[in-house]
Amino acid sequence: MEGGRNLVGPNLHEIMGRQVGSLPSFNYSQALSDADFEWTPDRLEHWLANPRSYLPGNNMTFAGVRRERDRHAVIAYLMVESGYQPEGDASAEDSGDGASPPQ
Numbered sequence: 001m002e003g004g005r006n007l008v009g010p011n012l013h014e015i016m017g018r019q020v021g022s023l024p025s026f027n028y029s030q031a032l033s034d035a036d037f038e039w040t041p042d043r044l045e046h047w048l049a050n051p052r053s054y055l056p057g058n059n060m061t062f063a064g065v066r067r068e069r070d071r072h073a074v075i076a077y078l079m080v081e082s083g084y085q086p087e088g089d090a091s092a093e094d095s096g097d098g099a100s101p102p103q
């Protein structure tokens with residue numbers, strides 16, 4: 001994903017926290033261009049559950065991921081891949097033992 005090209009869909013590298021429909025190199029549908037939010041795990045959960053109804057009129061010709069367990073696996077992968085850090089979540093902070101978090 002990293003630094004990769006857009007294929008049928010936009011490149012999802014660092015999708016978490018990215019403004020929806022914001023890659024200059026990708027030709028989005030009006031639905032995604034007009035939307036105004038940043039991707040979070042929760043938004044991805046809804047998008048992947050049913051891409052068609054989440055942002056009506058979008059071009060993602062993909063039925064979605066039906067099983068909740070599978071959706072969560074995809075989202076967890078994208079979170080790790082994005083180096084995602086939830087804001088204001090004390091439990092995500094360094095425990096203070098001097099060890100660096102795994103890269």
Ligand code: HEM
Nearest residue numbers: 008009010019020021022028029032058059060061062074
């Ligand atoms: C589990 C797999 C997938 C995930 C997690 C995923 C996720 C996403 C996300 C987050 C966006 C919005 C990107 C942005 O705002 O920059 C997007 C858009 C898009 N995806 Fe997917 N996608 C998946 C599978 C697919 C597949 C299989 C296709 C093609 C058949 C596809 C085609 C597209 C297209 C064309 C768009 C742009 C939609 C538009 O402009 O309306 N995606 N996808």
